[in-house]
Amino acid sequence: MMSGFVPGLELSRAYYADVVAPLVADIPHSAALIGPGSEVLAFDTQRSADHDWGPRVLLFVPPGAAAEAEAAVEAGLPSFFRGYPTVFAQHGQVRHGVRVAELGGWLSSRLGFDPRGPITPLDWLSAPWQALAEVTCGEVFHDGLEELNRVRAALRWYPDDLWRYVLACQWQRIGQEESFPGRCAEVGDELGSATLGGRLVREVMRLALLQRRRYPPLRQVARQRAGSPAGRRRARRGPGGGAGRPHLAGSGGGSQRRLRAAGRRAQQDRAHRPRRDVGAALP
Incomplete structure (x- = not known):
């Protein structure tokens, strides 16, 4: 075709x-x-x-x-x-x-x-x-x-101090929502857990691109960048085309499954945790 x-x-x-x-x-x-x-x-x-x-x-x-x-x-x-x-x-x-x-x-x-x-x-x-x-x-x-x-x-890339600031901001975005998929799973909300997990994976993909000194593109292009052979080749190149470590953009499905599994484990732990007698703790 x-x-x-x-x-x-x-x-x-x-x-x-x-x-x-x-x-x-x-x-x-x-x-x-x-x-x-x-x-x-x-x-x-x-x-x-x-x-x-x-x-x-x-x-x-x-x-x-x-x-x-x-x-x-x-x-x-x-x-x-x-x-x-x-x-x-x-x-x-x-x-x-x-x-x-x-x-x-x-x-x-x-x-x-x-x-x-x-x-x-x-x-x-x-x-x-x-x-x-x-x-x-x-x-x-x-x-x-x-x-x-x-x-x-x-404009090829941020100055080093600003690059570190942008990385810190992206880490903070991830940290603010990191616990949400598990919390949704704790109350049996698998759909919410999957939705939030997908959003979290998107932010991790952006972080991986920033670590490789590549500006994250629009969402539809980011998906193609992550999944295509050309995208995986670009992910291994630095800003000047040199070799680098593979980034995490292609691991979205696995990351999402791990997040959901962690949520289910948290729900099971909570179910088997001894109930605390709140009244007994009061003076």
Whole structure:
């Protein structure tokens, strides 16, 4: 079924080289596939092609050059590229897949700040993980403005002190709910125990990704990251692609079963515990 599928990143790389780059050769620019989209995280499949998917390129141009670049692109794009239409539905709009923007404005719209300047602790902590992943993943095809690669390198990961703070916050999130699945099991609420156990597993998956210096993505992408062979390979790589220990993202089912078993054991212990005579303890 998927033998003929071309991953979006590969398709967009060729689209820029063969079609878009010649159209804007006289305009200083940078080009990339970053931002929203499962193909940016390299998790797109043939199923992804049924929505918001096609040959895409994000063009960054100097201030005042956007209109010229858009006109050049509009005039020269073909109707199809390698069998895929170049005009397709994208987030409710039907248009071609080449977006033209100024880098500072685009970064501010995605992150809430412009990382070309100093990045404050508040900037780091207020930026969603998904937004940071969208900017630092994907691929830069050309960096004629000599800013995009530098920005991506600056955002690759938290400074060490902030990384430890984020890890501590995630541990605290887990600690606040760690006992809940067992407490639900104590009163016979297996459904509640399973629901809370699943939520707890999700937080443990996020913690594992943070420990591997990877920004946790959206939930549906996180599930694919954990379960797919590509996801397991990525989990073993550090931020620079080096080898590392496997993370815990693939052990969600086992962790959930262990949590439920612990809850049942707690319920049994409580049933066999001698009842204390409260009245006898009073003076």
